Amino acid sequence: MTSEDTQSVTRSSSLALVEITAKTVRKITALKVAPSQQRFVANNATSIAEAYFERGAWFRAIHADDTPVGFVMLFDPSLSGAKPLENGKASDIWLWRYMIAEPFQRHGFGRSCLDLIVEHARSRPGMTDLLASYVPGPGCPRDFYLRYGFTETGRTCAEGSENEISLPL
């Protein structure tokens, strides 16, 4: 990421979910959250490596105009070869990874990009709910998601370490 990148992005930049290519992958793996946020989300290189082994994984870079600013990865049970999650419903699509890199946070991109993610989730066959989870604690994204309209399901995941939330599609 160059200082040109941070300067060219504004609140009114246009957001898109963009396929990652051999040409862009290094830029995407270079996107980082703040050190204090690293416990809330895996780094993007790890997520992309995990996706290689998971047929239900669907991931995209988040671009503001032409600048990569973040990363999203879903678990989509409707993808060919996807194995249902343990205790998961076939109609649940999961927001597995979501990050806006530190220099681009608080520009409204996280919220606006959720609109694009919801639009994508609605386009998938048979999906009724978007599920997500967060690691609770100071600085966690709980209020970000609840403000958008997610609600707590009361269930936990990741061996009890994360709280589950959901949004009807």
Ligand SMILES: CC(C)(COP(=O)(O)OP(=O)(O)OC[C@H]1O[C@@H](n2cnc3c(N)ncnc32)[C@H](O)[C@@H]1OP(=O)(O)O)[C@@H](O)C(=O)NCCC(=O)NCCS
């Ligand atoms: C959570 C995250 C994606 C939000 O992205 P963002 O682009 O900064 O969010 P926005 O600017 O669109 O903020 C939308 C609203 O949520 C609020 N908000 C943003 N991050 C928040 C947080 N961590 N906690 C509480 N509220 C938050 C903003 O203040 C804003 O509210 P307002 O409209 O009342 O001012 C980003 O902070 C991030 O990548 N965090 C680290 C990784 C992470 O936690 N990912 C989620 C894994 S479950």
